[in-house]
Amino acid sequence: MATLWHGRFEGGPSEALQALNDSLPFDRRMYREDIAGSRAHARGLQRVGLISVDDLEAILAALDRVEEELGTGGFEFVPSDEDIHTAVERRVTELAGPAGARLHTGRSRNDQVATDVRLVVRRELTEVAGLVISLQETLARRAAEAMELDIYLPGYTHMQQAQPVMLAHHLLAHGWALARDVDRMAETIRRSDVSVLGAGALAGSSLPLDPAFVAGELGFSSVFANSLDAVSDRDFVADSLYCLALTGVHLSRIGEELVLWATAEFGFVGLDDAFSTGSSMMPQKKNPDIAELARGKSGRLIGNLTGLLATLKGLPLTYNKDIQEDKEPLFDSLDTVRLVILALDGMLDTVTFHADRMRSQADSPYAAATDLADHLVLSGMPFRDAHAVVGELVRRALAGEASLADLVAADPRLGPEAVRRLEPGASVRGRSTPGSGGPEAVARQLEQFHRQIAADRARWGPAGD
Numbered sequence: 001m002a003t004l005w006h007g008r009f010e011g012g013p014s015e016a017l018q019a020l021n022d023s024l025p026f027d028r029r030m031y032r033e034d035i036a037g038s039r040a041h042a043r044g045l046q047r048v049g050l051i052s053v054d055d056l057e058a059i060l061a062a063l064d065r066v067e068e069e070l071g072t073g074g075f076e077f078v079p080s081d082e083d084i085h086t087a088v089e090r091r092v093t094e095l096a097g098p099a100g101a102r103l104h105t106g107r108s109r110n111d112q113v114a115t116d117v118r119l120v121v122r123r124e125l126t127e128v129a130g131l132v133i134s135l136q137e138t139l140a141r142r143a144a145e146a147m148e149l150d151i152y153l154p155g156y157t158h159m160q161q162a163q164p165v166m167l168a169h170h171l172l173a174h175g176w177a178l179a180r181d182v183d184r185m186a187e188t189i190r191r192s193d194v195s196v197l198g199a200g201a202l203a204g205s206s207l208p209l210d211p212a213f214v215a216g217e218l219g220f221s222s223v224f225a226n227s228l229d230a231v232s233d234r235d236f237v238a239d240s241l242y243c244l245a246l247t248g249v250h251l252s253r254i255g256e257e258l259v260l261w262a263t264a265e266f267g268f269v270g271l272d273d274a275f276s277t278g279s280s281m282m283p284q285k286k287n288p289d290i291a292e293l294a295r296g297k298s299g300r301l302i303g304n305l306t307g308l309l310a311t312l313k314g315l316p317l318t319y320n321k322d323i324q325e326d327k328e329p330l331f332d333s334l335d336t337v338r339l340v341i342l343a344l345d346g347m348l349d350t351v352t353f354h355a356d357r358m359r360s361q362a363d364s365p366y367a368a369a370t371d372l373a374d375h376l377v378l379s380g381m382p383f384r385d386a387h388a389v390v391g392e393l394v395r396r397a398l399a400g401e402a403s404l405a406d407l408v409a410a411d412p413r414l415g416p417e418a419v420r421r422l423e424p425g426a427s428v429r430g431r432s433t434p435g436s437g438g439p440e441a442v443a444r445q446l447e448q449f450h451r452q453i454a455a456d457r458a459r460w461g462p463a464g465d
């Protein structure tokens with residue numbers, strides 16, 4: 001078997017070496033990026049006179065054919081195709097003859113693969129950002145509907161009922177976390193937007209290459225400054241994995257709440273049949289598997305990030321084969337986030353909110369305890385004293401002495417006026433500060449959120465792109 005680099009070798013590679021070394025099984029996913037890089041490189045070679053116009057045409061025609069073969073499954077791989085780069089070059093040479101043999105002039109797989117992965121990040125992270133925005137649109141739609149229906153629920157700290165908030169407020173809290181994810185993806189794409197073709201194996205070239213021209217052909221907005229850094233830098237992959245891990249963490253938090261809310265104990269939501277599963281043994285069960293997987297998959301996303309960081313740690317300059325380990329975690333994280341978002345989006349789109357149950361929990365008089373303290377503050381009492389007064393009434397009510405409302409009514413510092421703060425819905429309606437969980441503030445927030453996602457959507461392209 002003749003490898004592309006067989007010249008100084010007497011024998012062929014062992015099976016064990018190939019099994020470990022070959023990256024074709026996973027890097028063939030980048031074939032379009034590899035071909036785009038080769039087109040740009042070939043044009044660059046022709047422009048500086050290293051290949052003729054005829055050679056360029058033969059190479060471009062062969063690249064078109066290879067792209068078609070790879071796209072339709074008609075490409076025949078051979079055992080010496082150790083990665084997508086060698087496979088494409090080998091086939092181009094078969095098709096274009098000596099012109100094909102000139103394609104790798106001034107280029108190494110080291111600058112080639114770094115280029116391909118940057119292009120993958122640009123394309124695929126853009127797609128994932130579009131899916132994140134779709135999920136935000138679903139949250140916004142459900143939030144608007146929850147506002148129409150005046151649904152509020154207890155907000156929690158320490159998983160203890162704390163203060164009531166509009167359901168829309170809760171949904172949008174997740175929406176804003178996702179907005180930061182989109183922003184982080186934009187930043188990661190910006191950092192990936194550097195062309196590294198022309199760095200060669202590590203030191204550039206003695207040939208009159210024009211890296212800026214090639215960068216322009218590929219739509220990169222800047223060119224590497226240091227060839228050593230160009231071939232060994234995988235920061236943009238680590239950035240991508242961090243974006244995807246943190247998005248995964250956000251999705252896991254949404255998932256966990258859906259799991260809790262779907263329990264009989266909470267009873268806040270009902271799951272649509274199409275987005276829940278049954279039990280093989282217990283006929284009564286309806287399980288929130290999607291939400292659990294949203295929670296569980298965050299583990300592998302974090303693992304992919306920490307795995308790559310461990311691979312990169314301590315690597316000497318420049319390219320080392322260890323770096324081949326960048327692609328599997330990257331592809332896995334992209335695929336995982338995609339799968340989770342699509343399923344969670346459907347789940348959130350179809351979930352039924354049990355408004356009465358949410359409201360009845362939120363209307364517990366204890367959830368309005370802070371409002372009673374605020375009432376005393378408005379009559380001039382220092383907050384710390386007001387906290388103690390209300391705390392004492394809560395303690396007596398919990399001990400069974402009387403209802404909190406009766407104790408409040410009987411207390412000369414509070415009285416019947418204060419009891420109104422315990423009426424259903426009074427607490428949530430009383431919250432009016434900017435960014436708070438009350439209805440007017442949330443209505444303004446929802447408008448702000450709509451503006452944010454519309455701006456992001458305009459930047460990232462229409463839904464479904």
Ligand code: ARG
Binds near residue numbers: 083110
């Ligand atoms: N398959 C390799 C990778 O993914 C391509 C670069 C190989 N470079 C080399 N000098 N052997 O990193």
